[in-house]
Amino acid sequence: MAEDNGKLERFEARINAGEKIEPKDWMPERYRQQLIRMMSQHAHSEVVGMLPEGNWITRAPSLRRKMVLLAKVQDEAGHGHYLYSATETLGVTREEMLEKLLSGKAKYSNIFNYPTLTWADIGVIGWLVDGAAIVNQTMLAKTSYGPYSRAMIRICKEENFHKKQGYEIVATMARGTPAQRKMVQDALNRWWWPTLMMFGPHDKDSPNSGDLLRWKVKLKTNDELRQRFVDITVPQAHAVGLTIPDPELRYNEETGHWEFGEIDWDEFWRVIRGNGPCNKERLAARRKAHQEGAWVRAAAEAYARKHGREPGKAA
Amino acid sequence: MSAQNIAPELQQPLFEYLLRLGDDRLILGHRLSEWCGHGPILEEDIALANLALDCIGQASVLLKEAGTVEGQGRSEDDLAYFRDAIDFRNLLLVELPKGDFGFTIVRQFLFSTFSYFFLEKLQQSAHKPLAGIAAKTFKENLYHLRHSRKWLVVLGDGTEESHQRVQNALDELWGYTEEMFYMDQVDEALMNAGIAVDLQPLKEQWLSMVREALQEATLELPDPDVYQHQGGRTGFHTEHLGHLLAEMQILPRSYPDARW
Numbered sequence: 001m002a003e004d005n006g007k008l009e010r011f012e013a014r015i016n017a018g019e020k021i022e023p024k025d026w027m028p029e030r031y032r033q034q035l036i037r038m039m040s041q042h043a044h045s046e047v048v049g050m051l052p053e054g055n056w057i058t059r060a061p062s063l064r065r066k067m068v069l070l071a072k073v074q075d076e077a078g079h080g081h082y083l084y085s086a087t088e089t090l091g092v093t094r095e096e097m098l099e100k101l102l103s104g105k106a107k108y109s110n111i112f113n114y115p116t117l118t119w120a121d122i123g124v125i126g127w128l129v130d131g132a133a134i135v136n137q138t139m140l141a142k143t144s145y146g147p148y149s150r151a152m153i154r155i156c157k158e159e160n161f162h163k164k165q166g167y168e169i170v171a172t173m174a175r176g177t178p179a180q181r182k183m184v185q186d187a188l189n190r191w192w193w194p195t196l197m198m199f200g201p202h203d204k205d206s207p208n209s210g211d212l213l214r215w216k217v218k219l220k221t222n223d224e225l226r227q228r229f230v231d232i233t234v235p236q237a238h239a240v241g242l243t244i245p246d247p248e249l250r251y252n253e254e255t256g257h258w259e260f261g262e263i264d265w266d267e268f269w270r271v272i273r274g275n276g277p278c279n280k281e282r283l284a285a286r287r288k289a290h291q292e293g294a295w296v297r298a299a300a301e302a303y304a305r306k307h308g309r310e311p312g313k314a315a
Numbered sequence: 316m317s318a319q320n321i322a323p324e325l326q327q328p329l330f331e332y333l334l335r336l337g338d339d340r341l342i343l344g345h346r347l348s349e350w351c352g353h354g355p356i357l358e359e360d361i362a363l364a365n366l367a368l369d370c371i372g373q374a375s376v377l378l379k380e381a382g383t384v385e386g387q388g389r390s391e392d393d394l395a396y397f398r399d400a401i402d403f404r405n406l407l408l409v410e411l412p413k414g415d416f417g418f419t420i421v422r423q424f425l426f427s428t429f430s431y432f433f434l435e436k437l438q439q440s441a442h443k444p445l446a447g448i449a450a451k452t453f454k455e456n457l458y459h460l461r462h463s464r465k466w467l468v469v470l471g472d473g474t475e476e477s478h479q480r481v482q483n484a485l486d487e488l489w490g491y492t493e494e495m496f497y498m499d500q501v502d503e504a505l506m507n508a509g510i511a512v513d514l515q516p517l518k519e520q521w522l523s524m525v526r527e528a529l530q531e532a533t534l535e536l537p538d539p540d541v542y543q544h545q546g547g548r549t550g551f552h553t554e555h556l557g558h559l560l561a562e563m564q565i566l567p568r569s570y571p572d573a574r575w
């Protein structure tokens with residue numbers, strides 16, 4: 001116990017000195033568990049997040065838009081893949097993480113439990129959801145765990161591109177026909193509040209925040225990040241003539257911040273508990289893909305057992 | 316720009332030829348893109364999206380060139396989104412529903428093997444823009460071929476179930492392979508001008524490469540006398556294409572005055 005205390009002291013001293021913690025370093029069990037929870041949730045979010053946008057790949061309105069969207073959804077698969085690998089450095093396997101997702105034990109970002117109803121949703125998701133992810137991930141790029149920090153730096157570059165293409169769709173539609181303008185305003189109305197919820201509960205209601213901040217897993221609170229997102233996004237909405245669906249929204253000259261109305265936390269908890277518009281569909285789609293892929297994975301294992309290698313490669 | 320130096324009697328055949336090549340890749344790319352988010356492993360979501368991206372990218376340049384040759388001011392999007400099924404010129408092979416992962420892999424392997432020999436020759440086309448497109452497409456296709464061949468062997472020589480599934484897919488798809496070698500007056504007119512590839516000599520090469528892969532995959536070559544379906548090159552399609560197009564074309568058709 002005394003030895004453990006010494007370790008903990010040294011660990012916290014390293015964190016306070018701004019050093020990164022690497023997989024082989026000693027770390028408190030709670031630090032490890034919190035990171036596994038956060039990072040696997042993050043990986044699951046990338047993968048489940050492919051579904052709402054994937055819903056429009058076959059209906060993209062031009063070949064260029066189709067290719068950009070395909071590339072974006074493919075990037076998200078890459079992010080998931082990269083994050084699963086980074087999480088595996090903490091001593092958990094991808095299979096274990098996947099099992100938790102498919103059994104409904106693990107969470108993923110609530111935002112992906114909302115439906116994509118029109119093409120404008122594809123623009124608004126890129127703009128708002130990837131935009132919110134950037135705010136969060138820019139902070140996480142400085143997180144104290146080395147593999148997570150490096151994953152975030154790499155991923156953030158692509159998220160910036162995602163946001164740009166999303167905003168470009170929004171801007172194009174906002175100066176388009178009346179039908180397009182209606183679609184894009186409607187999409188903003190539906191996605192605005194769920195996007196604000198992405199940053200999590202108020203700091204006072206966030207049970208994990210204390211340790212996470214002390215150990216510099218997170219460097220900013222949920223409310224700080226949410227405010228930053230609102231400050232960035234409101235002028236972007238106004239620039240293309242869109243209205244943020246919040247009657248209480250107003251600019252505070254003194255603080256330099258946009259003040260906004262209260263989030264509907266009942267909705268937040270309702271969706272987290274499984275009763276959002278698409279929770280069942282999302283999980284069902286992941287399970288279906290997993291089950292229908294079982295014979296493929298079994299074949300790959302059988303082949304590797306028989307030959308000790310992949311085809312076309314030397315043993 | 317290339318339209319000017321084409322003999323007037325070749326303009327229509329070349330337009331038709333470019334549609335055939337572009338439509339093959341547009342429709343195949345669509346089928347591949349349906350896997351995005353639903354693959355058997357995350358790595359395959361990424362790989363199949365790659366293949367789809369290549370195919371749709373190729374389709375886009377081929378249809379753009381078709382529009383240029385036609386000279387009526389139609390863009391690649393006009394051609395992709397504002398033609399009906401009877402005006403599409405793709406092979407029946409590529410419009411069949413995506414099936415299971417084995418079906419998708421076998422189709423990709425059969426088509427990519429054909430493309431390997433076809434594009435090798437097409438790089439010498441006297442129509443320079445087409446030769447250039449063929450060179451880039453050939454390189455991309457090498458990965459498509461390697462990837463699909465790898466999985467063909469793994470699934471064929473994997474478990475009993477996977478073996479049976481790909482053998483079934485192969486038997487079903489075999490009846491759509493002869494159409495890849497279909498030629499008519501479009502090809503003849505262009506072959507005389509050194510623009511199109513003579514497909515007849517490719518058949519033996521194709522078959523021997525397929526045979527060799529099937530052997531490694533422990534799969535049986537399907538009955539050579541199986542009935543061969545044709546019609547895609549002249550617009551006589553399966554019922555599947557209309558549904559595919561209804562989905563693909565819905566936005567531009569519903570809002571013809573909108574830009575996206």
Ligand SMILES: [Fe+2]
Nearest residue numbers: 046075076079
């Ligand atoms: Fe991402």
Ligand SMILES: [Fe+2]
Nearest residue numbers: 076130159162
């Ligand atoms: Fe993204």
